[in-house]
Amino acid sequence: MKRFVQGDSRTQSFLLPEALDDYVTDTNPVRVVDVFVDELDLQKLGFEGVEPALTGRPSYHPEVMLKIYIYGYLNRIQSSRRLEREAQRNVELMWLTGRLAPDFKTIARFRKDNGKAIRSVCRQFVVLCQRLDLFAEAIVAIDGSKFKAVNHRDRNFTSAKLERRMRDIESSIARYLEAMDTADRQEPTIAKARTVRLQDKIAALKEQMRSLKEIEVQLNAAPDKQISLTDPDARSMKTRGTGVVGYNVQTAVDTKHHLIVAHAVTNDGIDRDQLASMAKLARTEMGVDKLTAVADRGYYKSEEILACHEAGITVFVPKTVTSSATAHGRFGKEDFIYDAKTNEYRCPAGERLIWRFSTVERGLKLSKYWSSNCQQCSLKGDCTPGPQRRVARWEHEAVLDEMQARLDHAPEMMRIRRQTVEHPFGTIKAWMGATHFLTRTIGRVSTEMSLHVLAYNMKRVIKLLGSEAVMKAMRA
Numbered sequence: 001m002k003r004f005v006q007g008d009s010r011t012q013s014f015l016l017p018e019a020l021d022d023y024v025t026d027t028n029p030v031r032v033v034d035v036f037v038d039e040l041d042l043q044k045l046g047f048e049g050v051e052p053a054l055t056g057r058p059s060y061h062p063e064v065m066l067k068i069y070i071y072g073y074l075n076r077i078q079s080s081r082r083l084e085r086e087a088q089r090n091v092e093l094m095w096l097t098g099r100l101a102p103d104f105k106t107i108a109r110f111r112k113d114n115g116k117a118i119r120s121v122c123r124q125f126v127v128l129c130q131r132l133d134l135f136a137e138a139i140v141a142i143d144g145s146k147f148k149a150v151n152h153r154d155r156n157f158t159s160a161k162l163e164r165r166m167r168d169i170e171s172s173i174a175r176y177l178e179a180m181d182t183a184d185r186q187e188p189t190i191a192k193a194r195t196v197r198l199q200d201k202i203a204a205l206k207e208q209m210r211s212l213k214e215i216e217v218q219l220n221a222a223p224d225k226q227i228s229l230t231d232p233d234a235r236s237m238k239t240r241g242t243g244v245v246g247y248n249v250q251t252a253v254d255t256k257h258h259l260i261v262a263h264a265v266t267n268d269g270i271d272r273d274q275l276a277s278m279a280k281l282a283r284t285e286m287g288v289d290k291l292t293a294v295a296d297r298g299y300y301k302s303e304e305i306l307a308c309h310e311a312g313i314t315v316f317v318p319k320t321v322t323s324s325a326t327a328h329g330r331f332g333k334e335d336f337i338y339d340a341k342t343n344e345y346r347c348p349a350g351e352r353l354i355w356r357f358s359t360v361e362r363g364l365k366l367s368k369y370w371s372s373n374c375q376q377c378s379l380k381g382d383c384t385p386g387p388q389r390r391v392a393r394w395e396h397e398a399v400l401d402e403m404q405a406r407l408d409h410a411p412e413m414m415r416i417r418r419q420t421v422e423h424p425f426g427t428i429k430a431w432m433g434a435t436h437f438l439t440r441t442i443g444r445v446s447t448e449m450s451l452h453v454l455a456y457n458m459k460r461v462i463k464l465l466g467s468e469a470v471m472k473a474m475r476a
Contacts, residue, residue, distance in 0.1 A: 020099075023091045027467040030092045032458065033070050035471045037063055040124060046117040060102050065110040066121065067096050073455040076431045078438055078448070080108035111439075115447035122450040125457055126285050129259055132465070132473055135286040140252040140261060141421035142278050142295040144271045147429070148436040149234035149246040149445070156228045156236050156245040157215055166212055169205050176202050233442040237269030246436065247445055250274050251453075252282035252293070253421045259460055260424055260453045261285045265446040275299040275315065276307035283313060292316070294417045302364065302394055309399045316406060316413045331383050336391050340398070345369050345391050349379045353391055365395040428452050 024030060043050040047062040071093055072083045087093050087101040111118065129135065157165075176198045183194035219227055228234040228245060236245050248269055252262040262282040266274070275295055283291040293308065294316040308315045326332040336345040336353065345353035353369040360366070374380055374388035383389045394400070407413065429436065431452065437445050461470055 020091070020095050024095045028092065029074060029458070029462055029467060030071060030096050032462060032467050032470055032474075033067055033074065034096055035474045036125070036458075037067050037070065039474050040066075040121065042066070042117070045120045045124070047114050048117075060100065060106065060110075062110070062114065064097050064100055065102065065107065066118070068093065068102070068107060069111060069118070069451060070454065070458075071096055073431075073451045074458065076433075078432070078451075080104040080111070083107050111447060111451075112444065115443055118447050119450040122454040122457075123285065125454055125461075126259075126261055127287075128473065129257075129261075129457065129461060130285075130287050132461075134257050134259060134461070134464075135254055135261065135288065137254070137256045138286060138288045138290060139255040139292045139294070139416075140279070140282045140286075141255055141417040142250070142252050142275065142282070142293055142299065143417070143421040143425070144248050144250045144266075144274060144298075145425040145429075146237050146239050146244045146269070147246050147249050147432075147449075148244050149228070149231045150435075150437060150440050151228045151230040151234040151245045153236070153243070153245050155230050156226070156234065157219055158226050158236060159219065162212060162216055162219060166209065169209050169212070173202055173205050176205075231440040233267055233440075233445070235267040235269060247442065249425075249449060250278050251421065251424060252278050252285075253424055254286075255294075255416055255420045257460065257464060258420055258423065259457050263449060263453050265442060265449050267442060271295075271298040272301045273304065275301065275304040275317065276311070276313075279308050279313045279315065280311055283311075290314070294413045296414075296417065302396070302400060305403060306396050306399055309403075314406070315403060316410070316417075317403065318407060318414065319400075319404060325384070329382075331379075331389075333391060338393065338397075338401075345393075347371065347379075347383070347389065349377050349383075351377065353389075361392075366392045367395070368392055424456060428456055431455070 042062050047066070049059050049062055052059065068083055068087065072078060072086070077083055077086055081104045084102070084104040084107060087097060180195055180198050183191045183198065185191075215227065215229075219225060224235070226235060228236075234245050234247065236243060237248060248266045248271070250264045250266060250271070251260050253259065254261050262278060262285045264274075264278065264281065268274075275293070279291060279293040282293065283289075290312060292314045297318045297320045300317050300320045305315055305317060321332070323332050331348055335348050338345050343355055347353060351371045351373050353371045356368045356370060358365060358367045368390055369392075370388045370390045372388070374384065377383070437448055439445055439448050465473075
């Protein structure tokens with residue numbers, strides 16, 4: 001072992017043993033966690049047990065438990081059992097808790113009983129970022145991503161999935177009955193063994209069918225005709241792959257420093273109804289009067305864009321192309337130019353499409369326009385297979401046109417959106433591992449997501465400003 005760096009002997013005693021504080025450097029992120037929690041008013045935030053009970057066994061202070069969880073999520077240790085082990089062997093965690101080592105049940109119970117308060121702690125860190133003037137540009141990118149719940153796909157049922165499962169069981173029973181008829185023609189000893197085995201399989205399938213009948217009753221009573229047996233709030237959602245049973249997590253990310261300023265956990269697999277609520281939440285969290293929000297085409301919905309416009313929020317959302325005419329190679333609506341002064345459209349052939357009548361469809365007031373010269377038009381084959389080409393215009397279509405004009409003049413907004421909002425999702429999912437969420441029901445899942453967001457934001461701010469500057473701001 002000569003010419004190598006030598007370690008100390010495990011049995012060596014030291015005259016002056018090192019203090020625990022010597023193992024934690026001044027810039028270690030664990031010190032940021034310590035200062036951050038110390039500066040919080042836990043009672044005001046709603047944590048239970050801040051005031052100790054007069055009788056009974058002494059409890060752990062919520063401050064200690066919160067520090068354990070924030071440290072755990074900063075270091076990709078989300079499990080209460082793993083946190084219990086780390087509290088007994090991890091020097092940083094020993095320093096943070098003063099060598100306290102709660103058992104895993106106590107750790108898990110703290111997260112379960114203080115969900116709302118923990119979510120408030122996440123918002124408190126966003127307030128700190130606001131105080132540090134990290135949201136000066138007031139531009140956010142909004143996006144959603146599907147996260148897996150603690151619910152296997154085989155324990156999630158829709159009407160189609162249940163019907164398919166019942167059909168498969170009936171087919172299997174029929175196949176086993178045919179196999180029993182075949183077994184009767186074999187030698188008596190072989191026939192008896194096969195018959196017993198097949199009867200057991202048929203009995204098991206009939207028991208499964210009985211369970212599915214009970215699930216069918218629950219499914220018919222469910223509002224959205226879908227149930228999950230392990231996590232009742234989880235829902236089956238489409239993804240680019242095979243789909244996932246889980247939650248749709250919405251985030252609004254600051255485009256300058258890539259901090260998550262607002263987030264929400266939903267079990268609605270479609271983003272279309274989330275734009276206005278997320279934009280308003282982001283504006284509130286950032287403490288600004290004016291906000292610019294950018295999202296992908298999955299958020300394009302007329303009512304949501306109008307709600308943002310009325311709230312004074314400038315949005316950039318590319319239009320979703322759903323026109324059947326465009327899909328078949330004919331002129332799309334964008335080929336018809338609207339004249340606000342005359343309230344009419346001009347078609348690619350130069351003809352005027354005048355206002356005919358107004359109607360209400362899906363709750364939207366629409367005006368209908370068409371020309372009387374379509375039958376004689378040389379471009380009719382490229383325009384419509386019907387008698388005339390009709391164009392519908394929403395009463396607030398000017399808001400959509402204004403947004404499209406903004407997007408045409410600033411196409412780089414889509415690139416900014418992609419490089420801003422995709423990274424936090426990828427980072428957090430990598431921290432979570434293959435299983436994603438560890439808790440059940442939307443309330444507890446929201447708490448778990450808040451801890452991940454807090455850890456992500458804390459790492460970002462430490463990277464931007466340094467540990468000492470962050471601690472100084474916390475104490476101010």
